[in-house]
Amino acid sequence: MSGEDFDLRFEWEPAPGVRADELRETWARFEVWAGADCLTRVEDVGSRSARRSIYVSLYPLAEWLSYSWWSLRAHHRPASLPAGLWTYRQARRQSWLHRHNLRAAGEGYSWPDVTFIPEGSHTRVVWRRDLTVPSHRPIRFLSDGETWVQSDMLERKLAEFITAVLTRLAEQGVTGTHLEREWNDVLGMDDEEVEYCLATAQLGLDPYAGDQAAEEAILRASEELESPLLLDFFDAVDPSGIGNGLSWVGEATARAGEFDGQNGQTASLRAAARAAPREAWTRPWQSGWDQARHVRAVLATDPQAPIDVAGLLPTAVLGSRDRGLQGLGGASEGGSSLVLGRHMVSESERFCQARALWHVLFEQDSRRFLITSSYTERQKVERAFAAELLAPAAGVQRQLGVSAGEATLEDLDDAADHFGVSSLLIRHQVENQLLA
Numbered sequence: 001m002s003g004e005d006f007d008l009r010f011e012w013e014p015a016p017g018v019r020a021d022e023l024r025e026t027w028a029r030f031e032v033w034a035g036a037d038c039l040t041r042v043e044d045v046g047s048r049s050a051r052r053s054i055y056v057s058l059y060p061l062a063e064w065l066s067y068s069w070w071s072l073r074a075h076h077r078p079a080s081l082p083a084g085l086w087t088y089r090q091a092r093r094q095s096w097l098h099r100h101n102l103r104a105a106g107e108g109y110s111w112p113d114v115t116f117i118p119e120g121s122h123t124r125v126v127w128r129r130d131l132t133v134p135s136h137r138p139i140r141f142l143s144d145g146e147t148w149v150q151s152d153m154l155e156r157k158l159a160e161f162i163t164a165v166l167t168r169l170a171e172q173g174v175t176g177t178h179l180e181r182e183w184n185d186v187l188g189m190d191d192e193e194v195e196y197c198l199a200t201a202q203l204g205l206d207p208y209a210g211d212q213a214a215e216e217a218i219l220r221a222s223e224e225l226e227s228p229l230l231l232d233f234f235d236a237v238d239p240s241g242i243g244n245g246l247s248w249v250g251e252a253t254a255r256a257g258e259f260d261g262q263n264g265q266t267a268s269l270r271a272a273a274r275a276a277p278r279e280a281w282t283r284p285w286q287s288g289w290d291q292a293r294h295v296r297a298v299l300a301t302d303p304q305a306p307i308d309v310a311g312l313l314p315t316a317v318l319g320s321r322d323r324g325l326q327g328l329g330g331a332s333e334g335g336s337s338l339v340l341g342r343h344m345v346s347e348s349e350r351f352c353q354a355r356a357l358w359h360v361l362f363e364q365d366s367r368r369f370l371i372t373s374s375y376t377e378r379q380k381v382e383r384a385f386a387a388e389l390l391a392p393a394a395g396v397q398r399q400l401g402v403s404a405g406e407a408t409l410e411d412l413d414d415a416a417d418h419f420g421v422s423s424l425l426i427r428h429q430v431e432n433q434l435l436a
Contacts, residue, residue, distance in 0.1 A: 007032075031053045043139065058161075088115070122149065252328040256337045256368075269361055328369070
């Protein structure tokens with residue numbers, strides 16, 4: 001599964017009453033599609049009729065896309081926020097929405113409430129209907145939904161849209177616009193400048209702010225950390241404490257190096273995991289569940305039996321001042337280990353160990369990796385793997401003793417005690433697998 005298609009469809013229209021050149025010459029009938037879903041389906045309030053297109057100038061949207069370019073590509077942090085915040089109705093409290101939601105294009109036009117959440121190789125696209133309509137708005141957006149699209153495909157489609165708007169302006173003799181300068185700046189960057197802009201976007205910062213301290217910290221991190229460790233670091237570290245985060249990573253790396261001895265069971269599991277056939281892209285959590293079932297099958301462990309994850313991965317604690325950096329681990333010929341950033345209750349520690357085990361078993365290069373608070377595609381896979389490894393859905397169902405729809409909170413707590421996990425993990429397994 002590769003994700004849905006995404007398309008911006010438009011036809012240029014005359015707009016003799018619009019005075020600004022760049023707005024008048026880019027007036028169009030406009031539609032947004034994600035797969036078979038039309039995100040611009042609206043009700044005309046006056047006529048009470050429905051249609052799939054809106055009539056707007058595309059210049060403000062192209063300019064907003066250019067300004068938000070790096071955030072739309074690499075600002076993954078909103079993925080860790082509750083889904084209820086992924087709507088422009090929350091924009092006053094959630095400033096990041098001004099760089100992720102189409103409605104922020106503004107300029108007095110009615111744009112759909114569409115939010116882009118980059119999560120790695122795929123971007124989640126979420127759209128929300130209008131619950132109310134201000135008196136000055138002639139239309140009401142009607143669609144609700146969400147899907148995933150390939151991030152590189154989305155990037156290409158958005159770039160083609162910006163180019164089409166600029167081409168239209170040039171054909172009509174309108175040049176020297178803010179959009180033209182901004183987009184030329186983006187296209188004219190060298191590789192190092194692009195990497196810097198993507199890093200600042202991961203941190204939630206403005207790459208054009210000219211923050212000398214932030215730039216120095218980013219460059220230091222880029223020199224000290226290898227990919228993908230560097231990418232995970234930028235997704236989770238406190239932007240104001242990059243130096244402290246780097247110091248902890250260095251100290252944790254040294255602490256992890258103190259472990260000796262190869263765990264034979266972990267080594268054989270890693271060989272079996274990496275020999276397993278790799279499927280085409282599917283939802284991250286589905287991949288994690290499938291991989292956990294594969295590991296349990298290799299271990300010949302009954303789904304209702306708790307698993308000794310601590311025996312597979314030696315663990316130590318080294319205090320970190322950054323709560324986003326939850327652990328650092330690694331795998332080598334000398335063994336696999338995990339260093340936690342703080343002391344945890346047993347259920348949380350087991351979950352963190354299981355997340356780390358995914359890196360050890362399934363990542364080709366797991367010499368060093370971070371366990372963080374972020375929710376990118378890889379972290380979603382590791383979390384789903386950890387949940388299914390520790391408390392398999394089939395085992396949870398048997399342990400409950402009743403159908404999932406009849407289970408009480410007390411039943412869920414009893415199952416959590418049995419598997420040595422949190423009640424929240426059991427609830428997620430029930431809701432996401434047994435009741436889905």
